[in-house]
Amino acid sequence: MKLLLVLDDPRRAQAFVDYLADIGLKCELTLDDDDNVSIWLVNESRYQEAQQEVKRFLAEPLHPRYQDASWRQGDTHVRFTRGRQEPGWLGDLLRQTGPVNMLVLLACLLVYGLSWLGLPMFGLLSFPPRWEQLLGLEFWRAFTPALMHFSLMHLVFNLFWWWYLGGMVERRLGHGKLLVLLLVAAVLPNLMQFWASGPRFGGLSGVVYALLAYVWLSGRLNPLRGIGLPDGMAVFMVVWLVLGFADLLGTPVANMAHLGGLLIGLLQAWLDNRLRPARH
Known part of the structure; x- marks a missing residue:
C-alpha cells in the first residue's frame, strides 16, 4: 500500500475514499492517536491516477x-482501523519510527558505545584531513561524521x-524521503x-536542523501532508543557531553544519511543495 493523503477530518476522508471505491480505486483508512486519517492506496500501480483524484478533491x-x-x-464503505499497538514505552517507540530511522539511531548508539570502550572510532569515521581523499576509496567519510557524538548529552x-522528526517524515512520506534528507543534510x-x-x-545536528526546517516549512506550505511543527519550534531553532554563532553556548558547536542543515531543509520543503504540491 502507498500513502495517498492525510486529513484531519474523518468524515470528509470517508466520503473521499467512498468516491475512490466507486471508481475502482480501493483504499484503506487508518486513524492515529491525534485523530488524523491516513488514506492508503491498495493498488500502487494506479497511484498516478489516484493522485489526479487527490488534486481534484483538494480543489x-x-x-x-x-x-x-x-x-x-452504504454499509460497504471502508471502515477506519488503528494500527496494532504494542503496550508501554516500547510500543510508543516503535509506532513513531521506521527502518531508516531505527537503523541510524542504532548506528549512532553503536559508534558511541564502541568509542566509550576505547576503540578508535574517530580515526575510522571522521572527516579526512584533506577533502581530496573523498574522491577515492574514503568517499563514505563525507557522511560518517554524522554518526559520531562526543558526550552523552x-x-x-x-x-x-x-x-x-525522522520518524514523522518516514511514517508520513516514506523511507526514500527520509533517506534523501539524511544523506544530503x-x-x-x-x-x-x-x-x-x-x-x-561530528554529530547528527546538521541532519536534525534539516529535519526541523523541513517539517516546519512543510506544515506551513501544505498541512495536508500530515507533518508540521509549531512556529515556536522554528524560533527556538533560529535562536539556538544565533547563540552558537555568537559563541554563547559554552561548548564548541558545528555552526556551519547547523546552518547548512537549516538551509537544506527549507529548500527541500519548498521544492517538494512547488514541484509536487498534492503528493503525500
Missing part, C-alpha cells in the same frame, strides 16, 4: 460527488530529535563545516 472537497458516493456505498539530544553540511573549521567535528 473542491465539498463537491456533491463525494457525499453521493457515500450514500451509494550530545548523543541523547540529537537522537531524540532524530527519532521524533549530512554530506553537504559536513563539507561546509570542514571548510570552516577543519576535520574535527
